[in-house]
Structure formats: C-alpha cells, structure tokens
Amino acid sequence: MKNFLKYREIWLLAGIVVLIGLISTRFPGFADPANLRQVFNDTSILMILALGQMVVILTRSIDLSMASNLCFTGMVVAMLNATHPAIPIPVLIVVAVLVGLVLGAINGFLVWRLNIPSIVVTLGTLTIYRGATFVVSGGAWVNADQMSPDFINFQRAAFLGLPVLSWIAILVIALFFLVMTRTQIGRSMYAIGVNPTASVYAGIDVGRTKFIVFCISGMIGGLAGYLWISRYVIASVEVANGYELNIIAACVIGGISIAGGIGSVGGAVLGALFLGIISNALPVINISPFWQMAISGSAIILAVVLNARGERRQGRIILRKAEAA
Amino acid sequence: MDTTAHHGTIKELPPASAPRLTLSGISKSFPGVRALHNVSLSLYPGQVTALIGENGAGKSTLVKIMTGIYQPDAGEIGIDGEVTTLPSAHAAFGHGITAIHQETVLFDDLSVAENIFLGHAPRTRFGTIDWRTMRNNAREVLETMRAGHIDADARLRDLGIANKHLVAVARAMSIDARIVIMDEPTAALSMKEIEELFLLIEFLKSDGKAVLFISHKFDEIYRIADRYTVFRDGEMVGEGLLKDTGQNEIVRMMVGRNVDHIFPQRAPKIGAPVLSVSGLSHPTEFDDIGFELRKGEILGFYGLVGAGRSEVMQAIAGITRTSRGTISLEGNSIAPKSAADSIEAGIVYVPEERGKQGVVIGLPIFQNVSLPSLARTSKSGVLKLAEEFALARSYTERLDLRASSLSQDVGTLSGGNQQKVVIAKWLATAPKVIILDEPTKGIDIGSKAAVHGFMAELVAQGLSVIMVSSELPEILGMSDRVVVMREGRIAATYDNKGLDAETLVRTAAGIAA
Numbered sequence: 001m002k003n004f005l006k007y008r009e010i011w012l013l014a015g016i017v018v019l020i021g022l023i024s025t026r027f028p029g030f031a032d033p034a035n036l037r038q039v040f041n042d043t044s045i046l047m048i049l050a051l052g053q054m055v056v057i058l059t060r061s062i063d064l065s066m067a068s069n070l071c072f073t074g075m076v077v078a079m080l081n082a083t084h085p086a087i088p089i090p091v092l093i094v095v096a097v098l099v100g101l102v103l104g105a106i107n108g109f110l111v112w113r114l115n116i117p118s119i120v121v122t123l124g125t126l127t128i129y130r131g132a133t134f135v136v137s138g139g140a141w142v143n144a145d146q147m148s149p150d151f152i153n154f155q156r157a158a159f160l161g162l163p164v165l166s167w168i169a170i171l172v173i174a175l176f177f178l179v180m181t182r183t184q185i186g187r188s189m190y191a192i193g194v195n196p197t198a199s200v201y202a203g204i205d206v207g208r209t210k211f212i213v214f215c216i217s218g219m220i221g222g223l224a225g226y227l228w229i230s231r232y233v234i235a236s237v238e239v240a241n242g243y244e245l246n247i248i249a250a251c252v253i254g255g256i257s258i259a260g261g262i263g264s265v266g267g268a269v270l271g272a273l274f275l276g277i278i279s280n281a282l283p284v285i286n287i288s289p290f291w292q293m294a295i296s297g298s299a300i301i302l303a304v305v306l307n308a309r310g311e312r313r314q315g316r317i318i319l320r321k322a323e324a325a
Numbered sequence: 326m327d328t329t330a331h332h333g334t335i336k337e338l339p340p341a342s343a344p345r346l347t348l349s350g351i352s353k354s355f356p357g358v359r360a361l362h363n364v365s366l367s368l369y370p371g372q373v374t375a376l377i378g379e380n381g382a383g384k385s386t387l388v389k390i391m392t393g394i395y396q397p398d399a400g401e402i403g404i405d406g407e408v409t410t411l412p413s414a415h416a417a418f419g420h421g422i423t424a425i426h427q428e429t430v431l432f433d434d435l436s437v438a439e440n441i442f443l444g445h446a447p448r449t450r451f452g453t454i455d456w457r458t459m460r461n462n463a464r465e466v467l468e469t470m471r472a473g474h475i476d477a478d479a480r481l482r483d484l485g486i487a488n489k490h491l492v493a494v495a496r497a498m499s500i501d502a503r504i505v506i507m508d509e510p511t512a513a514l515s516m517k518e519i520e521e522l523f524l525l526i527e528f529l530k531s532d533g534k535a536v537l538f539i540s541h542k543f544d545e546i547y548r549i550a551d552r553y554t555v556f557r558d559g560e561m562v563g564e565g566l567l568k569d570t571g572q573n574e575i576v577r578m579m580v581g582r583n584v585d586h587i588f589p590q591r592a593p594k595i596g597a598p599v600l601s602v603s604g605l606s607h608p609t610e611f612d613d614i615g616f617e618l619r620k621g622e623i624l625g626f627y628g629l630v631g632a633g634r635s636e637v638m639q640a641i642a643g644i645t646r647t648s649r650g651t652i653s654l655e656g657n658s659i660a661p662k663s664a665a666d667s668i669e670a671g672i673v674y675v676p677e678e679r680g681k682q683g684v685v686i687g688l689p690i691f692q693n694v695s696l697p698s699l700a701r702t703s704k705s706g707v708l709k710l711a712e713e714f715a716l717a718r719s720y721t722e723r724l725d726l727r728a729s730s731l732s733q734d735v736g737t738l739s740g741g742n743q744q745k746v747v748i749a750k751w752l753a754t755a756p757k758v759i760i761l762d763e764p765t766k767g768i769d770i771g772s773k774a775a776v777h778g779f780m781a782e783l784v785a786q787g788l789s790v791i792m793v794s795s796e797l798p799e800i801l802g803m804s805d806r807v808v809v810m811r812e813g814r815i816a817a818t819y820d821n822k823g824l825d826a827e828t829l830v831r832t833a834a835g836i837a838a
Binding site for chain 2: 201
C-alpha cells in the first residue's frame with residue numbers, strides 16, 4: 001500500500017475524484033457515467049497530444065510546434081477532403097499522420113544534426129508551420145459544408161458504447177503504454193532524460209533517439225490535426241492557436257518533469273483529464289472562464305511544487321557527490 | 326597551538342617571521358569519507374609553500390576550507406596569530422584570502438577591468454559605477470604587476486589562459502589579498518606561460534604575499550617554492566624547507582603508508598594477447614599509445630591526473646575518435662565508432678564518474694543493469710522483461726548487491742552499492758575486455774574489497790581487465806603489469822614483480838631515479 005501511494009499518478013487521480021465530487025455538489029449530473037464519458041471524449045485530443053509531448057519532454061526537449069503542426073495538417077486533410085471527397089477516411093488519417101511525421105522529422109533533424117536547442121527549433125517551426133497553413137490555404141477557410149459527411153461523422157460514430165474518437169484515444173494510450181514500458185526506445189527515452197552522459201556510455205544514440213521522439217510528436221500532431229478539424233468542423237489558420245501551452249500544461253500537471261526523465265503515460269492522461277474536467281465543468285456551474293484560467297494555472301504551480309518535493313531526494317545525492325569530490 | 330606534534334617527518338623549521346595563516350588540527354569528513362584528519366599548515370609572508378600529495382590526499386578539501394566554502398569539523402584557523410573562522414567565501418575574501426584555480430573562476434563576457442573590480446568597483450557620488458576610475462585603477466594594478474600589455478577594456482574571453490591567470494592575480498592585488506592560493510595553476514599552460522607565471526609569483530613574494538602553490542610537478546615545486554607540506558590520505562605527513570629535502574624523500578612521504586587493506590591473493594593464469602593497441606593517437610590528448618592486454622590479466626594504468634589515461638580508454642571504448650593507430654581484439658582489427666560498437670565487439674568501459682557517467686538515478690536497479698544489454702534482452706525492439714530481470718538478478722547476486730528489491734531506484738543505494746550496479750551493468754554485456762576507470766574512487770573500504778575480490782574473480786574466469794587507477798596501493802595490489810603514462814604518452818611498462826611505489830611516482834612525474 002505504501003509503495004502504491006508513492007506513485008504520484010495516484011495522488012493526481014485522487015485529486016480528480018475530489019474535483020468531480022466538488023463539482024457534483026453544485027451540478028449533480030456531473031458524475032453520471034454518461035457525462036464522464038462525454039468529458040473523456042471531449043478531452044481525447046488533448047490526451048493524445050499530451051502523450052506526444054510527453055516523449056519529447058522526457059528526453060529533455062520540448063515541442064512548441066505541435067499545435068501549429070495540428071493546424072497545418074488539419075488544413076491539408078480538410079482541403080484534400082473538400083477537393084477529393086472520395087478518399088476514404090482511414091486513408092486521410094494515414095495522410096495526416098504522415099504529414100505530421102514530416103513536420104516532426106524536420107524538428108528532429110534540426111535538433112539532432114544541427115544541435116540547435118529544441119525550444120529554439122520549435123519556436124521557429126511554430127511560426128513556420130502556421131505560416132505554411134496560410135500559404136497552402138491562401139488564407140481561406142474550409143467550412144463544414146465543404147467537408148464530406150464521412151469526414152465529419154467518422155469520429156462521432158458509436159462503437160461499443162463509445163464514440164470512435166474515444167476509442168482512438170484509448171488505442172493511442174495503450175500504444176504509448178506499451179512503447180514506454182516494453183520497448184527499447186521507450187527505455188532509452190527515460191535513460192537519456194535522467195542521465196544523457198551515462199546513456200552515451202551505455203551505447204544509446206542520444207541524437208537519434210531525440211530525432212525519433214520528435215517524429216513521434218509530429219505523427220501525434222498530424223493525427224490530432226484530422227481529429228480536431230473533423231470535431232470542430234472548421235479549418236483555418238487560427239485553429240488551435242496557442243494550444244501548445246495547454247498540451248505542456250497537461251504534461252506538467254501530470255507529473256512529467258520539465259527537466260526530463262520523469263513521467264508516465266498515466267500521468268499525461270490524468271493531467272489532460274484534469275484540464276478537461278475543469279474546462280467542462282466550470283462553465284456549467286457558472287464560474288467565469290477567467291477563474292478557469294486561474295485554476296489551471298494554480299494546478300500547474302501546485303504540480304511543480306509537489307513534483308519538486310518528490311525529486312529533492314535526488315538532488316541531495318548529487319550535492320553530496322559534489323561535496324565529496 | 327602546537328603545530329609540530331604530528332607523526333611523520335618533521336624538520337626543524339628555522340625561525341621565520343610569524344606565519345600569516347595557520348591551520349591546526351583541521352579535520353573534515355563527508356558521509357563515508359574522511360577527507361582530512363588533524364592536519365596543519367602554515368603560510369608565511371613573502372614565501373611560497375608547496376602543498377604536495379597524491380590525488381585524494383585532501384588538498385582540494387583544504388583549499389575549500391581556506392576559502393570559506395567548507396567548514397572544518399574540528400581545528401583552528403589563525404590569521405596573523407588571531408584565531409578566527411571563515412564561515413563563508415565572503416569572509417575569506419574579507420581576510421584577504423584568494424584562490425586561483427586551474428580553470429579560472431572569472432567572467433568571460435566582462436571586461437578585464439570589470440573582472441578585477443567585480444564586487445568592489447569604485448563608485449561615483451551618485452552611487453553608480455565610476456567607470457573611468459575603475460579603468461585607471463585596473464591599468465595601475467596591471468602595471469605594477471608588469472602586466473601592462475593586458476588591455477583593461479578587453480573582454481576576458483579574448484585572453485589566453487595565462488593572461489586570465491594574470492587578471493585573477495590582479496583581482497587579488499586589487500582587494501589587497503595577503504594570502505594567494507594557486508591550485509595547479511600551470512596545468513593548462515605552455516612552457517612560456519609557465520615562465521611568466523613564475524615571474525608573477527616572484528613578484529607576489531617580493532610584495533610580501535603568503536602563497537600556497539599546489540602542483541603535481543616536482544620541477545615546478547623546486548623551482549618556485551620555499552617550503553613544502555606533504556599530505557597523504559587526508560593527513561599531514563611532513564613539512565619543511567625544500568632546500569634541505571630531496572625529491573626522493575618527498576616521494577617517500579607521499580607514498581609510504583600503512584597497509585590497511587588486504588588485496589585478494591591471485592594465481593594469475595595469463596594467456597594469449599586479447600587486445601592489442603598500437604600507435605593510437607589523438608590530436609590533442611595522447612600520442613603513439615601501444616600496449617597489449619593478455620587473457621586473464623589485470624593491466625594497471627598509472628599516471629598523474631591529465632596524463633591522458635581516461636582519454637585513451639574512451640577512444641578504445643568508441644566514445645572519442647582517434648586520429649591514427651589500430652586496435653585489435655583477438656586478432657581482428659576493430660574501429661569502434663560508438664560505444665555501441667565497442668560493447669558489441671566485447672569491450673566495455675566503466676567510466677570514472679559514477680554519478681555522471683555511470684548510474685542512471687531515477688531508474689530502478691534492474692533497468693540500470695540491463696541498459697547496455699537492451700539489444701540482447703529485446704526482440705525487434707520489444708523488451709523481454711523476464712529475461713531482463715533474470716540478467717539483472719544473476720549479476721547483482723554475484724556482486725553481493727545489498728538492495729531490498731531490484732525495482733528499487735538506484736538513487737537510494739549507497740555509493741558502494743551504486744558502484745556494484747555499474748559494474749554489474751557492464752558485466753551483463755558479457756565482455757571480453759573490461760576497462761575500469763578509477764573503480765574504487767570515493768567508496769568505502771568494505772565496498773572496495775568487494776570490487777577488488779570481484780576483479781580477481783573476473784580474470785580467473787578468463788576475462789581481461791584494464792584498471793585505470795591513481796591509487797598506488799590499488800595499482801600495486803591488483804595489477805599483473807603496470808603501464809605508466811605521462812603527458813599523453815606511455816612512459817614505461819613494468820612487470821608488477823618487486824615493483825615499488827616510488828618507481829611509479831617517479832616515472833609518472835618524470836623524475837630521474
């Protein structure tokens with residue numbers, strides 16, 4: 001039991017349960033399974049994005065371009081659907097993932113081969129990818145009436161009681177869980193994040209691994225691009241503007257250390273859910289969106305404080321070593 | 326305070342002027358390590374005292390106590406005959422104690438004048454910095470040091486190391502430093518720059534400063550210092566005047582020690598050469614390195630810090646590239662381009678810095694052990710956890726690792742047990758050659774014995790070991806043969822039969838017998 005409580009995900013889960021309880025006192029229907037399913041579905045895209053961001057943060061990097069990637073890829077598939085409505089949706093999803101992969105690979109290449117800090121690379125591509133959206137679309141929007149019914153309805157179709165969007169999120173979560181716990185590349189991400197020098201000595205190619213994580217976040221950005229556009233049925237240059245900060249916030253609340261090496265799939269998912277619940281619940285219980293921002297912000301700081309406490313032990317060991325040297 | 330009641334070789338000190346700084350009975354321990362025990366040191370105005378000792382003798386700890394960074398556990402600090410404390414670096418600075426390190430602790434992007442007057446810049450009557458006075462004063466200080474060639478407005482970044490040292494000294498002059506500590510100031514200097522530095526030290530002497538000079542190089546010590554103090558294993562073992570003491574006598578003080586550690590008895594069965602290195606060169610770090618490592622052998626590598634031993638090993642391990650030379654393993658020439666290549670070929674390198682280069686704190690023990698073996702414990706990138714765990718279990722058990730569970734974070738283990746994890750991790754790759762860089766540095770006696778016992782076991786099983794070590798007892802107690810490196814080259818190779826510590830120290834320091 002004591003071991004169990006050590007996992008910060010448990011505390012985050014407890015916090016979410018308390019939050020749902022509190023909201024239920026004001027809005028009794030909130031804890032209904034049907035409503036919770038709705039909240040999960042509403043948060044699906046953020047959860048997927050947070051997982052893509054997580055692998056990047058684990059390796060001591062950051063991807064600020066995810067929302068711009070989403071915007072660009074979403075525009076590309078929306079235009080493709082508008083001009084070629086016959087292309088089946090699964091093919092469009094593959095296209096979205098591949099376009100996202102290219103954008104992610106550009107980030108990864110710059111970080112790996114040119115050794116530019118990822119915050120600088122992705123700050124640049126954040127602007128470039130959004131600019132590229134303007135270039136391909138000529139500034140025009142793709143509206144709901146230009147999209148095929150399949151394009152819009154695919155993610156809304158119910159399957160075993162849940163919308164396809166929720167199933168996609170569950171699939172992505174499961175996939176990330178396997179990658180992070182059961183594969184060599186997942187293990188390498190943690191090792192690099194905690195101790196890049198030791199990883200080099202252990203024969204791990206740090207640069208290549210970073211390239212791969214940016215490819216992963218790019219593919220996730222691309223996938224989210226289709227999901228976002230077909231959910232909000234409008235593609236424009238303004239889509240998801242500034243959303244990269246929500247993604248990073250979900251990661252931080254989920255206990256993923258910005259210093260790298262610490263974090264889990266469960267944490268990222270719960271961090272996203274926490275934000276999803278706040279943005280779903282507060283409007284219905286008549287709390288202004290500004291309070292919502294304040295609550296999200298406080299949650300971030302609280303998460304960082306709690307996590308810093310958890311990591312302090314590690315810092316002390318380093319200090320002791322420095323003293324003994 | 327009686328400063329002469331110590332064991333060891335104490336020479337009659339002539340009546341000099343009163344010491345400016347006296348340390349007496351200083352002790353300092355860190356968790357698991359006794360860095361200094363009851364040591365004493367006196368510095369006299371207008372004289373240079375050399376502090377001599379092997380790595381780990383406690384020299385750096387003493388410097389940190391003198392500069393207020395560490396607080397001693399016991400002992401007294403006296404300045405001009407008055408007992409005082411140095412609770413902070415600022416306090417030491419206030420007493421006029423200043424240290425010049427191997428890598429100068431200055432600000433690259435500030436100007437020379439700013440570096441000299443940082444923290445005590447002259448002010449105008451409005452409280453802002455009086456730039457003109459500062460520049461003029463800086464020029465004046467540099468002039469008095471005969472270092473007028475340094476432009477007070479130049480950015481420090483644009484200066485060579487020797488000139489940076491001059492700026493550091495100028496800073497010391499500007500605060501009216503009375504005690505100047507030089508911690509291996511010549512390590513990164515050319516011959517000509519060393520000459521300039523010596524002129525400067527002469528100037529400091531004539532100006533009445535008390536200078537502490539730390540160096541590994543005997544020629545420099547005899548050239549510039551008046552007195553010496555020798556440390557060994559955290560204790561003061563001798564002091565006196567250099568003009569009365571020969572180099573060999575000092576070497577004896579450095580290495581003579583009580584044997585407090587029994588090395589495992591081995592009956593080495595040495596076979597055919599496993600690893601042959603010839604003509605291995607690096608543009609800056611080492612040149613023309615050639616040696617052979619035989620099956621079942623422990624080959625010791627001894628040398629001073631900076632002799633290039635670790636750099637050679639890193640090249641063999643594929644971490645740094647070489648410019649020339651060949652490495653062959655069991656007769657096959659190899660050219661490792663990455664650590665993964667070397668591990669694949671069967672050569673592993675266990676790096677020196679356990680914390681930075683060895684364990685991955687935050688990952689559990691079993692994941693640390695399997696890290697370099699992941700390619701073997703996984704199939705097309707998917708981990709086989711049961712195999713991984715079994716691998717970790719078998720090697721940690723052989724090393725007698727004390728942990729409650731293999732899922733425990735390595736960060737929670739003691740230094741000795743962390744070292745065992747590191748060694749287990751490399752053994753798990755099933756290597757032919759294992760290179761251990763300072764394998765017992767900073768770990769307690771018990772863990773040392775375990776590591777030594779295990780090394781003996783490894784070679785008994787037919788593995789070959791290269792052990793880089795700066796600890797003489799370890800080199801003499803464990804090696805079958807010893808390679809001594811000096812300044813990036815191999816100075817000599819000895820059979821460890823009747824080999825004595827003095828020979829090794831002399832070879833490493835380049836002193837003729």
